Amino acid sequence: MTRSDVLVTADDLAAALAGDEPPVLLDVRWALGRTDGHDDYLAAHVPGAVYVDLDTELAAPATPRDGRHPLPDVDALEASARRWGVRDDRPVVAYDAVGGTSAARVWWLLRWAGVPEVRLLDGGLAAWTAASLPVEAGTVTPEPGDVVLVPGSLSTIDADQAASWTGSLLDARAAERYAGEVEPVDPRAGHIPGAVSMPTAGNLAADGRFLPDDALRARLAVDGPVAVYCGSGVTAAHQIAALASIGVPAALYPGSWSQWSNDPERPVATGTTTAATPA
Secondary structure, three states: OOHHHEEHHHHHHHHOOOOOOOOOEEEOOOOOOOHHHHHHHHHHHHHOEEEOOOHOOOOOEEOOEEEOOOOOOOHHHHHHHHHHHOOOOOOOEEEEOOOOOHHHHHHHHHOOOOOOOEEEEHHHHHHHHHHHOOOOOOOOOOOOOOOOOOOOOEEOOHHHHOOOOOOOEEEEEHHHHHHHOOOOOOOOOOOOOOEOOHHHHEEEOOOOOOOHHHHHHHHOOOOOOOEEOOOOOOOHHHHHHHHHOOOOOOOOOHHHHHHHOOOOOOOOOOOOOOOOOOO
16 A cells, blocks of 8 residues: 555545545544544534444444454444445545544454545544635435445454564554553553554644654564554554555554453563664
């Protein structure tokens, strides 16, 4: 993949929406600890965007065994995608209000399930409004889609594979959570032994857009096969998108720290490792 396979600018999205075959537009307004995403969507969204509920449509029910956001059943995901209007012959663009760190979840899931053209709005809603582009209020109900989802187009690993990973295992959470200094959600603080701290927020510039390719390459210099985890498999997808934008494939550990830390048999490391081994 290249940057243009992963990201679309606000101006280019506006042009595509005005074309004969506009993309399906998905609004994934979600952030950890907040429940007002749908209210924010109703107040103002990119015209034509369909609201996607991350907790109920982009994840199976949470369990200690599987984590806070297990991968959804593919049949349930397909039903949701059809409700959003996703079709086999239409590209998809997703956005949020947090630099793509939530929208990357639907980007990853649809790519994983075989949808070839899915991109993130670079900079999200803020980039759209900064370009003086219009918003609308209320709910959008699209024509039902016909997409057929088949999982497996992107790689995943499980806890045992994370434990024995021999390439670069990146922890996309905030550095203080990785270090074990704080843990606001999960039962134990720290990180998977051998993992490298690579907070997702560092992929973004101050305006919420992805860093330029050269800066991402410098930041995400990794050695060997790459796998990524976070708290529950959401922001790790953003790390995978950043890697994909510079041509580096990576596997997702869907259970992530919320699964690992709930298993008393799994070891926990603390302290800091600030950079991956350069390639």
